[in-house]
Amino acid sequence: xxxxxxxxxxxxxxxxxxxxxxxxxxxxxxxxxxxxxxxxxxxxxxxxxxxxxxxxxxxxxxxxxxxxxxxxxxxxxxxxxxxxxxxxxxxxxxxxxxxxxxxxxxxxxxxxxxxxxxxxxxxxxxxxxxxxxxxxxxxxxxxxxxxxxxxxxxxxxxxxxxxxxxxxxxxxxxxxxxxxxxxxxxxxxxxxxxxxxxxxxxxxxxxxxxxxxxxxxxxxxxxxxxxxxxxxxxxxxxxxxxxxxxxxxxxxxxxxxxxxxxxxxxxxxxxxxxxxxxxxxxxxxxxxxxxxxxxxxxxxxxxxxxxxxxxxxxxxxxxxxxxxxxxxxxxxxxxxxxxxxxxxxxx
Amino acid sequence: xxxxxxxxxxxxxxxxxxxxxxxxxxxxxxxxxxxxxxxxxxxxxxxxxxxxxxxxxxxxxxxxxxxxxxxxxxxxxxxxxxxxxxxxxxxxxxxxxxxxxxxxxxxxxxxxxxxxxxxxxxxxxxxxxxxxxxxxxxxxxxxxxxxxxxxxxxxxxxxxxxxxxxxxxxxxxxxxxxxxxxxxxxxxxxxxxxxxxxxxxxxxxxxxxxxxxxxxxxxxxxxxxxxxxxxxxxxxxxxxxxxxxxxxxxxxxxxxxxxxxxxxxxxxxxxxxxxxxxxxxxxxxxxxxxxxxxxxxxxxxxxxxxxxxxxxxxxxxxxxxxxxxxxxxxxxxxxxxxxxxxxxxxx
DNA sequence: TTGAAAGCGCTAACAA
DNA sequence: TTGTTAGCGCTTTCAA
Numbered sequence: 001x002x003x004x005x006x007x008x009x010x011x012x013x014x015x016x017x018x019x020x021x022x023x024x025x026x027x028x029x030x031x032x033x034x035x036x037x038x039x040x041x042x043x044x045x046x047x048x049x050x051x052x053x054x055x056x057x058x059x060x061x062x063x064x065x066x067x068x069x070x071x072x073x074x075x076x077x078x079x080x081x082x083x084x085x086x087x088x089x090x091x092x093x094x095x096x097x098x099x100x101x102x103x104x105x106x107x108x109x110x111x112x113x114x115x116x117x118x119x120x121x122x123x124x125x126x127x128x129x130x131x132x133x134x135x136x137x138x139x140x141x142x143x144x145x146x147x148x149x150x151x152x153x154x155x156x157x158x159x160x161x162x163x164x165x166x167x168x169x170x171x172x173x174x175x176x177x178x179x180x181x182x183x184x185x186x187x188x189x190x191x192x193x194x195x196x197x198x199x200x201x202x203x204x205x206x207x208x209x210x211x212x213x214x215x216x217x218x219x220x221x222x223x224x225x226x227x228x229x230x231x232x233x234x235x236x237x238x239x240x241x242x243x244x245x246x247x248x249x250x251x252x253x254x255x256x257x258x259x260x261x262x263x264x265x266x267x268x269x270x271x272x273x274x275x276x277x278x279x280x281x282x283x284x285x286x287x288x289x290x291x292x293x294x295x296x297x298x299x300x301x302x303x304x305x306x307x308x309x310x311x312x313x314x315x316x317x318x319x320x321x322x323x324x325x326x327x328x329x330x331x332x333x334x335x336x337x338x339x340x341x342x343x344x345x346x347x
Numbered sequence: 348x349x350x351x352x353x354x355x356x357x358x359x360x361x362x363x364x365x366x367x368x369x370x371x372x373x374x375x376x377x378x379x380x381x382x383x384x385x386x387x388x389x390x391x392x393x394x395x396x397x398x399x400x401x402x403x404x405x406x407x408x409x410x411x412x413x414x415x416x417x418x419x420x421x422x423x424x425x426x427x428x429x430x431x432x433x434x435x436x437x438x439x440x441x442x443x444x445x446x447x448x449x450x451x452x453x454x455x456x457x458x459x460x461x462x463x464x465x466x467x468x469x470x471x472x473x474x475x476x477x478x479x480x481x482x483x484x485x486x487x488x489x490x491x492x493x494x495x496x497x498x499x500x501x502x503x504x505x506x507x508x509x510x511x512x513x514x515x516x517x518x519x520x521x522x523x524x525x526x527x528x529x530x531x532x533x534x535x536x537x538x539x540x541x542x543x544x545x546x547x548x549x550x551x552x553x554x555x556x557x558x559x560x561x562x563x564x565x566x567x568x569x570x571x572x573x574x575x576x577x578x579x580x581x582x583x584x585x586x587x588x589x590x591x592x593x594x595x596x597x598x599x600x601x602x603x604x605x606x607x608x609x610x611x612x613x614x615x616x617x618x619x620x621x622x623x624x625x626x627x628x629x630x631x632x633x634x635x636x637x638x639x640x641x642x643x644x645x646x647x648x649x650x651x652x653x654x655x656x657x658x659x660x661x662x663x664x665x666x667x668x669x670x671x672x673x674x675x676x677x678x679x680x681x682x683x684x685x686x687x688x689x690x691x692x693x694x
Numbered sequence: 695t696t697g698a699a700a701g702c703g704c705t706a707a708c709a710a
Numbered sequence: 711t712t713g714t715t716a717g718c719g720c721t722t723t724c725a726a
Contacts, residue, residue: 018719022720052465053404082419089453110441289607289636365714699723706716708714
């Protein structure tokens with residue numbers, strides 16, 4: 001009753017050998033139908049399940065994939081995970097998700113735990129702190145070991161590894177170009193500190209679009225948001241500018257939504273007085289009033305693609321040395337926060 | 348070089364025994380300082396890490412906790428996970444997160460994978476489909492096996508298991524009572540289908556508050572949202588009522604935000620023409636215009652508490668038979684979407 | 695058709 | 711101080 005269930009106890013109780021039970025469980029045709037049935041009945045009755053640890057240790061294969069994300073709250077990461085899960089489950093793999101909290105130490109710890117037995121491959125989006133520290137040792141070790149790993153969205157610099165990202169420069173360009181097309185002349189940007197590559201790249205695209213339109217980027221209009229300090233207060237500074245910008249490009253949904261809120265509090269009409277465009281097409285962008293124009297990142301597709309090339313590496317070990325770099329296209333989603341009168345005037 | 352790293356290969360390469368290496372790695376004082384150093388140097392050089400599968404199999408202990416959530420996108424679940432992670436990491440445990448997608452089969456599969464070796468204990472919030480099917484066999488098996496498990500937020504009915512929930516009836520009551528206090532007379536509710544206990548309970552609280560205020564609950568004002576169909580269209584029906592309700596209680600943030608959006612589209616002012624209150628104090632509630640009044644669920648605290656009683660079970664096996672049921676208090680967060688003129692009139 | 699035995703990579707009691 | 715050995719729970723080859 002209270003003895004633990006293992007092949008051994010089952011074998012003893014049934015008067016057969018361990019290997020017979022094991023084979024019966026796998027429906028091997030080495031075992032006679034009668035014996036099989038007797039064993040299966042017993043096994044079902046007591047509710048035996050093989051110990052995965054032992055199975056994986058023996059098989060040297062777990063059929064599970066580890067995922068490390070900086071945080072879970074972001075709609076974008078959740079979408080990537082869903083995409084990855086979708087692809088993985090069709091291929092018979094399960095997902096184990098962990099979060100780094102954007103901390104280097106936790107990321108290192110999770111990487112080690114997962115890659116030392118728990119999973120067959122790893123999908124990771126790198127923690128902010130790892131970029132700050134410029135320390136990707138825990139990943140280069142993996143690559144040296146030929147452990148299958150694919151980065152998504154945020155990939156470490158200077159590591160020859162496979163990755164699936166979006167073209168953030170292009171995304172930033174598209175967003176800014178759209179504002180320009182809508183008639184904006186003083187376009188501010190709410191971006192990340194420069195060491196976060198996705199923010200830096202979107203900022204590059206912003207500058208490119210400005211220059212192309214004949215506007216000189218103005219450092220007073222560039223806000224590097226430090227998330228360790230209150231975000232709202234940093235965005236609020238935008239509204240003390242003189243003259244006020246007539247458009248804002250926020251590099252994520254959160255900053256865009258807060259801008260909308262602060263604009264309303266300042267009595268500014270969006271898009272008439274101020275146009276706002278965000279990044280990531282999540283639930284928030286759709287549900288604000290006015291709804292937010294944004295750059296869709298297609299997280300689900302990113303997750304699927306990342307999993308696809310990861311499984312390729314796992315199943316075909318020869319492909320592991322040739323790093324692939326896939327770019328998922330972005331696209332502009334026009335909504336109320338930028339669909340201004342300007343457009344009509346121009347046409 | 349390309350041979351795989353194990354205690355055995357290290358021992359061979361260094362001309363010592365496996366147990367010597369193992370002991371050195373654990374800094375045992377059975378091993379001489381010189382030998383230790385020699386081994387540690389080698390180990391660091393080649394970057395050896397013990398195989399967790401083997402360690403866990405041997406120790407019969409993994410120091411990791413499994414978490415199963417219906418989905419990750421919800422801010423609330425992310426908060427619970429953060430709270431759980433926070434408590435767990437202080438106690439030396441790691442978290443492995445999986446999602447059921449609100450599907451019974453996936454939930455069953457994840458439960459089995461995690462509880463057959465991978466983790467020492469399980470934290471779960473039950474999938475919608477499991478409630479629909481009324482099938483909690485995968486959990487009752489666990490409880491029979493005395494496997495440490497604690498449910499949070501959504502616990503299975505009729506299972507004597509430990510759980511940490513909020514008092515949803517009370518939460519629904521508080522939300523509705525607040526609307527009544529603000530002068531609302533025709534209060535609609537956007538809730539879940541009846542088999543989802545959290546929705547059903549919030550609806551109970553809604554009815555209780557109405558009756559207490561002398562209003563008869565009106566089934567025309569009760570909307571059971573089916574998430575398998577387009578949500579927005581279902582909420583839109585609310586705006587075709589005649590007379591229009593003067594307040595809406597939405598049982599989650601998403602429905603509340605969509606109501607706000609639809610109200611704006613219908614030209615209704617919030618809160619003047621329509622008051623709206625939500626549930627869960629996430630980023631969305633704070634960033635809409637007007638900001639959303641809501642019932643805070645304190646997900647972080649819920650996660651911490653759930654982990655606390657789970658670890659208690661794990662460390663003190665004797666406590667495993669006495670199911671604990673903890674209720675995390677909720678509280679009203681008043682914001683713009685309900686702070687109407689009525690309040691002033693009444694006082 | 696069934697069973698014995700080796701081994702996956704590690705720990706730990708015991709022996710030397 | 712170091713090594714031998716058994717064993718965690720399972721799979722699989724080989725022998726019976």
